[in-house]
Each structure stands twice: as C-alpha cells, then as structure tokens.
Amino acid sequence: MSDEPTRPSEAMPQRERTAVLGHFCEHIGCGKDAGWGFARPKQASHWFCYEHRSEGEKFL
Numbered sequence: 001m002s003d004e005p006t007r008p009s010e011a012m013p014q015r016e017r018t019a020v021l022g023h024f025c026e027h028i029g030c031g032k033d034a035g036w037g038f039a040r041p042k043q044a045s046h047w048f049c050y051e052h053r054s055e056g057e058k059f060l
C-alpha cells in the first residue's frame with residue numbers, strides 16, 4: 001500500500017472543527033471555537049470556549 005495520501009494532515013484535520021456554528025471565543029487573544037453562548041433578551045449574544053465560559057456569565 002504505497003498509494004496512501006502523502007499528507008495525512010490535510011486528509012484528516014487534527015481537531016474537529018465547529019466553525020459551522022460561526023462562533024468564536026470572545027476572550028482577548030483566545031479565538032477558539034466557542035461552544036457556550038450567553039445572551040439576554042434583546043441583547044447580542046456572547047460566545048466563549050470551554051476554558052473561558054465562566055466569563056460569559058457576567059453577560060447574563
């Protein structure tokens with residue numbers, strides 16, 4: 001089997017991407033995929049990653 005992809009890093013992303021959600025951590029200098037959203041009625045939502053999700057609680 002010598003016809004394997006020569007660059008497996010392109011064929012298989014190193015980490016699952018959640019960019020489909022379109023949200024990234026708002027912590028300065030972080031920018032990771034944000035899985036935690038915080039929002040109050042009639043206000044813009046704020047998004048943070050797992051590491052910084054506690055920062056979002058101040059928006060609630």
Ligand SMILES: [Zn+2]
Pocket residue numbers: 025026027030031032048049050051052
């Ligand atoms: Zn973060």
